[in-house]
Amino acid sequence: MCDDDIHVGLVYDPKVSRRTFGVLTAAAAGGVATGAYAADVVEKDVEVKTADGVADAALFHPAGKGTWPAVLIWTDIAGLRPAFREMGRRLAGQGYVVLVPNPFYRSVKGVVATPGFDFSKPEDRARVMGYRGAMSNAGIDSDAQAYVAFLDAQPQTSKKKKVGVQGYCMGGPLSFRTAAAVPGRIGAVGSFHGGGLTTKTPDSPHLLIPKTNAGYLVAVAQNDDKAQPDSKDILKAAFAEAKKTATVEVYAANHGWCVKGSQVYNEAEAERAWAELSKLYKAKLG
Numbered sequence: 441m442c443d444d445d446i447h448v449g450l451v452y453d454p455k456v457s458r459r460t461f462g463v464l465t466a467a468a469a470g471g472v473a474t475g476a477y478a479a480d481v482v483e484k485d486v487e488v489k490t491a492d493g494v495a496d497a498a499l500f501h502p503a504g505k506g507t508w509p510a511v512l513i514w515t516d517i518a519g520l521r522p523a524f525r526e527m528g529r530r531l532a533g534q535g536y537v538v539l540v541p542n543p544f545y546r547s548v549k550g551v552v553a554t555p556g557f558d559f560s561k562p563e564d565r566a567r568v569m570g571y572r573g574a575m576s577n578a579g580i581d582s583d584a585q586a587y588v589a590f591l592d593a594q595p596q597t598s599k600k601k602k603v604g605v606q607g608y609c610m611g612g613p614l615s616f617r618t619a620a621a622v623p624g625r626i627g628a629v630g631s632f633h634g635g636g637l638t639t640k641t642p643d644s645p646h647l648l649i650p651k652t653n654a655g656y657l658v659a660v661a662q663n664d665d666k667a668q669p670d671s672k673d674i675l676k677a678a679f680a681e682a683k684k685t686a687t688v689e690v691y692a693a694n695h696g697w698c699v700k701g702s703q704v705y706n707e708a709e710a711e712r713a714w715a716e717l718s719k720l721y722k723a724k725l726g
Contacts, residue, residue, distance in 0.1 A: 480504065481532045483525070488541060490586040492579055496549050497541035497587075498525050499594070500532035507598035509725035510591035512584070512618060513540045514611030516699060517568050518559070519552035523700045534718065536604070536725075537597045539587055543614070544571035546579070572610060577617065577643055584618035588625050601726045602627025602654075606717060608699060609635050612658075616645035619652035628724035629654045630717045632698045633661040638674040646675055649682045655724045656686035659713045661695040687716065 480503040488495045498520065502508060511531055515524050520542040528538040544552060552568060559565055575583075584605075591597050603625045607615035612634015619626040629652070631637065637658070638646045656679065660672055672688050679686035691697065691713060693706035698713055 481529050483529060483532075486539075486590075488539075488586055488590045490545075491582045492546055495541045495545035495583065495586075496520075497539055498528055499537075499539055500528040501537040501594070501596040502532055502535060507596055508535050508537050509601040509604065509721070510537045510539070510588075510594070510597045511604040511606065511721070511725075512587050512591065513538060514605070514607035514614040514618070515540065515543060516609035516611055516696070517572060518557065519544055519568070519571075521551050521553050521701075526700065530714075534721075536721070537591060537594055539591050541583070541587055543575065543583075543611075544568075546574050547571040580614055580617050581621040584614075584621040588618070588622045592625070598726075602724060604628040604630070604721050604725050606630035606632070607634060608632045609696065613637055613645040616648050616652075619654045620648035623651060623653050626652065626654050628656075628720050630657045630659075630720065632659045632713055633664060633695045634658065635664070635695075638668075638671045638678075646678045649678045649684060652682075652684070654684070655720055656684060656688075657713075657716055657720045658686065658688040659698070659716070660688065660690045661697060662690055662692055663694045665690045687720075689716075 481500055482503050483498065483500050486497050486499045488497050513524060513527060513531075520540055524540050528540045531538045542549065548571060552571065557564055559568070588603055591603060592599050603622070605615045605618045605626055605628070607613070607630070612631035613636050615629050615631055615634070616637065619629050636645065638644055658675055665672060672690065675688050676686070679688070691709045693709040694704045696702040696704045697706040698710045699705060
């Protein structure tokens with residue numbers, strides 16, 4: 441996995457972002473079933489009270505009356521931004537109530553990856569890594585509990601159904617932690633190019649698997665697998681020992697491939713990962 445849970449492939453590229461947005465918008469206008477966000481999705485900015493303060497976040501749900509399963513999305517190291525709002529809209533369009541929080545609310549509000557942000561710049565990298573460093577394991581677990589409680593408090597959320605959680609890069613291990621922090625509610629976990637899922641420290645995310653009650657999808661980047669080829673085997677063994685349903689697969693794409701706007705975004709493999717996630721949610725959340 442990537443060193444220090446970082447998003448090594450993230451470089452802000454407005455051309456990529458604009459092109460992707462244009463393609464999705466045109467497809468939606470033409471009635472193409474792209475799975476992108478739909479017009480009948482309600483989106484609003486919200487605040488979530490946590491043990492350490494107030495987190496700014498984006499909430500999405502289908503329009504109209506009804507209740508749906510809830511999903512929490514953990515972002516990568518660049519935080520809450522348009523690419524992740526798009527994921528929230530898309531998922532809500534599939535029939536879920538989705539919360540995408542700013543994971544760095546303790547340090548900064550709003551968008552972290554402003555235009556010009558470049559993870560390869562030492563100053564930009566140091567800034568966001570500092571934000572990540574302010575998140576302790578205890579704080580993450582407490583945040584997870586607060587986010588799931590917030591979702592459960594929404595009138596659109598079906599509390600009879602389990603909650604899903606998905607994370608990207610640093611969000612991968614945070615999703616594992618969420619499943620262990622709220623084991624009675626989390627029914628499905630998706631990790632995409634997750635960093636640091638298996639470490640040699642006592643707080644390694646994979647050691648939390650026995651404490652969870654979820655099905656898993658772990659999508660591994662090919663360059664992460666090359667750097668740590670034994671990680672997937674450690675995960676598979678941990679899932680098997682804990683008797684958890686899990687798919688651990690190396691994708692033909694590099695770290696960061698699922699996030700639009702990244703220089704390493706790989707649409708074909710990102711869509712394949714999304715399709716697998718959708719199958720998991722349908723099976724585990726209803």
